[in-house]
Amino acid sequence: MLISIAARNLTRQRTRTLLTLASVALGVASLILARGFVDDVLWQLREATIRSQLGHFQVFAPGYVDGARRDPLAHTLAGPREAMAALHAIAGVDTVAPRLSFPGSLSNGRGQVPVIVEGVDPAAEARIGTSLTMVAGVPLERASGPAVIVGEGVARALGLHPGDTVTLLAATRDGALNTLDAPLAGVFRSPFKDYDAVAARTKLDDAQALVGADSVNSLVVLLAPGTSVQTAIVAARHVLPSNHYDIRAWWELADFYQGTAALYRRQFLVLLVIVSLMVLLSVANSIGMSLHERRGEFGTVRALGYPPGTVFRQIVAESLLLGACAALVGVAIGVLLAWGISAVGIAMPPPPNSEVGYVATIRLSIASLALAALVGLVASVAGAILPARRLARMPIVEALRHAV
Template sequence: MVRFVFHNIFRQITRTFLTLAAIVLGVVSLIIVGGFVADIFVQLQENTIHSQLGHIQIYKQGYTTFGRKEPYHYVLEQPEAIAKELAGWHEVSEVMMRLNFTGLANNGRADFPIFGEGVEPDKEARLGTSLAIHAGRQLTDADGFGILLGQGVAKALNLNPGDYVTLLANTPEGALNSIEFQVIGIFQTFSKEYDERAVRIPLSAAQELMAATAVHSLVILLSDTADTDSALHRLGRWLPAETYEIKAWYELADFYRKTVDLYERQFGVLKIIILVMVLLSVGNSVNMAIYERTGEFGTLMALGRRSGDIIKIILLEYALLGLMGSVLGIIIGVVIAYIASGVGIPMPPPPNADMGYTASVRIVPSVILAAFLVGVLATIMAAVLPSRRAAKLQIVEALRSNI
């Protein structure tokens, strides 16, 4: 039967070619679009992690809910001991402390509201590989009273590297404190909203400004993003939930979650469209083929073939056709993905950002598998109804087609 099926597939070369073209186009489209969307997710994920959030952050319980209103009530006790323990974990690359504050930046002529972070500069430099220095240089531990300004802050106050700016903030006792800083650099991240208000100063300077010795968070950088969930689970077993709040980067990145949800839904709609496209294209080809082969099916039934045999022959033919088209589509799709990734796809800034990037098409096994299944199953589904109609033909009427 297999030889007979292959003979039937290649009996009409033109129709077979058109059917294969429809299957290949659908499979290639899914691979290219799926790989492109996957690259968007990965780039957005890594930029989010390596510009602001790290992989995991540890706070005192209640900080994310009430910390903005009462920041000094939600500081970590003995963060150095926790950081020392975490530094020995094999999956942990870096542990850094941060002190968050709000206040005003003054250039001598105007005030501008800011959100500040006291950071450990050298450690943050290793974390912030996606933090682009627009002007000047990166902050270092040697810059005792240096400051990094978000691009929006620098623009609002008309400040450049080498200029001086004064930060004003309230201490825990309610007093107003101020310190003058020299602008070391101006940074830009993937988030325009963050850049509009953010400044970074050394942790020691932030503690002096706030007249405090505490920190609000520990930021953990892992060696591999894939270890996030396992490290999160391990931390949850080690640190008591009633004392500490542990957040993974994807819990803190609201923009990332919404973007992923949007693109996943769009990709789901595209899968349905391609499935329908393949169904219609293959269905039309099957109907034409069965109409032309009515006499053949009548002869087979007259020779003793049953209705079920006719259905099996037709479904096997198009299952093999779907298999060939899907395999060919995967080969072509992977080649196109490699070429596109090698050249690079210039992309404009995404929403809430003003920094473009170069996209690629990733080879994602799950996407390739989904494309393969869509190609094969859509072809088989398109042949089901026509094969049933062929099996219900009256032998006498079908044989007349041979005359």
């Protein structure tokens, strides 16, 4: 009967109940939208990170990640072909792209800029680098013979255009200087300005010839959609012993993503606290007013022999019911708004360290809906606890002075 009485009490003052329900529901909906927006921003950043540079995980020679800056060629993989074959055999692995990266410089005869040279397998990189956009010329896989593509920042620094002849200059493993003359096939833009300002890519064979190496220093692995990164890494660690291979997930290599994600999550946490407080105060105010008017009623309940705990539970039950209804309504509103906003899209300016804008949507997940609903429910109940406690402890005679 407790729930039945609670439900009837909620319908007794429809306007007030609806107003309280609306404020809780709007709080829940706003949390869904805010969380959905943050999730989408992070998802897009994650995809851009994975599909422009990092893949889902990479395999290095031990010591490369920490020592590459000093001497990348000193940390090349032993037996890269066997490692690639082993990785391909893992369920869910879509592409394995070998890379040889080392510092060098790029010159067009008029000027010279420092670059990070990446020797890549063009066909494999084409599958991974879907976030790389060619802004001029053609991608590496469509160029015949030795060729170079550079990031937009490098091209801008030297005034390069497709068809220009450029010279890559790098130190060999033995310390000698070597050069590669090749035509500039194209200019690309990634989501990361810093990368575009230093990146120069050439075919793996040409890069190996340039530095006199026959190996690579990383294998970039792209997984098929729906494959768990962690599961794939566990499988990779199983087939590639750790004394010869250092396997790192993309997030371990993405400092910018980590920083951005931490910032957004903190902002969302602040919003979560603010919305929770708003819901809590709204419910506390509404329940407080309602209980103030119903003091006589609860005095009667106590006079009829019900202990203070029953009064407390009755009030909390009403808030719980109100919070549950409001959470459901809030989720429905949030989902509808998310669909509507996502259909239109939110045009976003280029984020820091990027020149590429994007269209954000509201990304829904069971976890975000559940969290928003839970916040609405908990804040509703929490808002009622103090008024309920106060009323349950009020002397019966004092409560009864306020006639029903």
